[in-house]
Amino acid sequence: MTQPETATRQPAVYLDHAATTPMLPEAIAAMTEQLGRTGNASSLHGSGRAGRKVVEESREAIARALNARPGEIVFTSGGTEADNLALKGIYWARRDEDARRVRILSTVIEHHAVLDSLDWLATHEGAQVELLPVDAAGLLDPDELHRSIERDPESVALVSVMWANNEVGALQPVAEVVAAAHAHGIPVHTDAVQAVGAVPVDFAACGVDALTVTAHKLGGPYGVGALVLRRDLSPTALVHGGGQERQVRSGTLDVPAVAGFAVALEHAVKEQPHHAARLSGLRDDLVRRVRAAVPDARLNGDPSDRLPGNAHVSFPGCEGDSLLMLLDQRGIECSTGSACSAGVPQPSHVLLAMGRDEADARSSLRFSLGRTTTPADVDALAEAIGPVVERARAAAR
């Protein structure tokens, strides 16, 4: 509390890479190069062809990195749009084929881009949404899904289970989900926004039918992402117009953003093993040292089945937003993990789903590490967390 906030603010210790992560310099370069060029990728002249070449090469690079086919990459404005397209588009298409298919099976811990889309489908489109529970570590029990499908497989339009949870980092049993659904020919969508670049993601091998990815979580720019979509699925379009992306998604493609996305994704996938090893080491160190400073701090989520850069910690007796503010004042940036409504941190629906009470859920912080995280960042947090927790506890009394 000694240094004036605005005047002598230290360079930030950025521990919020799950919210967004710095752009890779090579992606900035690729994007910058394109920003100076003209050419609508849909135009038929030379400039248009040049733009289209960039888009298609980017598509091929992304497909290669994810082991998908280029035709399976549908560019969108990001993760949220890709999730919306997958859920609404596939639901509509499957229900149109067979009116009995009104059930959508998903989990309680999905991102709001999924949960709110499902909520909308339930209220406006007659979908019967079943959100399956998770265990105390934040993991879906595949048997639960299996039972839910088997109750009436004919009525299931689609299954959507996230690859990695954005709050507690829990890695979901995607292979089992696919097996249970495919036994009845039910398509599976997965939101892999947090997974790509952090853990191995192989589209062809994992068997999912649709997979959401976004650029700004892996070193690319904001506002671009993709739905990786098997060719045999034709979701009903949400956005109508020029039909640029397989008639499934319209809108002039953002050539520079697509170029930056491809460079970042290629790099992230190539570096993934090394990155994961380095980050999990830093993360384990962070958790160990936070616990040394605050003995009753508690790591949320599965200790091993989790994203390498994710540390989600409860600090009993504290308000998460007090902790966040006090750390922010010291130039340490993290998150209370959950969505805000009018800027008010809500108790995390994920922690509540893991069986925590409201107070417990409100007392937690998410530290997420990324490509630019250094041991010095962990040192800074380890040094600050003790006094910050002490002060936040006093404020909560």
Added chain:
Amino acid sequence: MKVVAAMSGGVDSAVAAARAVDAGHEVTGVHLALARTRATHRTGSRGCCTIEDAGDARRAADVLGIPFYVWDLSERFHDEVVEDFTREYEAGRTPNPCLRCNERIKFSAVLDRALALGYDAVATGHYARLRPGPAGEVELHRAVDPGKDQSYVLGVLTQEQLAHSLFPLGDTAKPEVRAEAAARGLLVADKPDSHDICFIADGDTAGWLRQRLGPASGSFVDVTTGDVVGSHEGAYRFTVGQRRGLRLGTPAADGNPRYVLGIEPVSGTVTVGPRAALAVDRVEGSRPRWTGAAPTASMAGTVQLRAHGAAHRAVVTVEDDRVSIELLDPAEGVAAGQAAVVYDGTRVVGSCTISTASRATPADTASRATPAGTASRATPAGTASRATPVDAARSSAS
């Protein structure tokens, strides 16, 4: 100092925060989320707890270059302000939720939290002034702009709370504040002022209360004849001094309009009568809160009986937790539950909650428009010959 600037999303609190920054303080903007249902996205800025207001506050903080957070105080606000408001109406009184919010939320929950988090003070956009007193204490004074003065709603603050408060707007007139906001590039410069009770979205207090309290029929009784002159669906819909919307069946004998004089919450009886019967000159209060030392003997000063109400010359006598106020000029429509704020000149001495208001001098004397300054002293209530009890009298909340 390290200062928390409470930023509602309106122009006043934005300029107050800006001035705190200019004064060299290390300022953090804090928006208080008070509404329980956060979906309330009201436009037109009528209140202080919409998503739009939170966004405006955040944008103002960004323009000022200060950190900004939202503190969720919706539970506390619900329990201590909204519930109290409903209970008070149910009991036939007229609460002032803004005072209550200042006492329990802004200068209590927020201040406590700020102090615990290492801050020294809370700054708000209230129009009032703080000045050092003779003994080094902090004095609370009326703002220089009489039209905007908000010292009334701060009359519940104690010395301890005042010592940790900043009111940077007290010496400025409202138009200047708007001009300053515009000059500072704050887009809220021309945002309309909020007037209504912030948690009643559409301003329909009677409808809001009806929803919570349900129908509670009762009768109108004429104070002069003692006759039942009509019936109603809920006493909480009426306010002392109200004339319109009574829909009385029987006209008054003298043909003159009748006013609500009092409300008896248990039976639901609403007493009505001539305007002259509205005047009171004796107010009893409880729950006193003093900005500094409590007045010892009787003190002569002024008393304000509702927000934006007139200052009445009065003699105030304090006895433990009871405050007796003799008004030198009678006042009309004095409501139980409202605060009586006591002033010595421009200085706020303290406040109490009005429990009863009555007439100690004969009504016909007072109704002959007693010239200011010559009003007769109230006789002790017990000996008043024609005291009109306006027990549980109410006027509009503000």
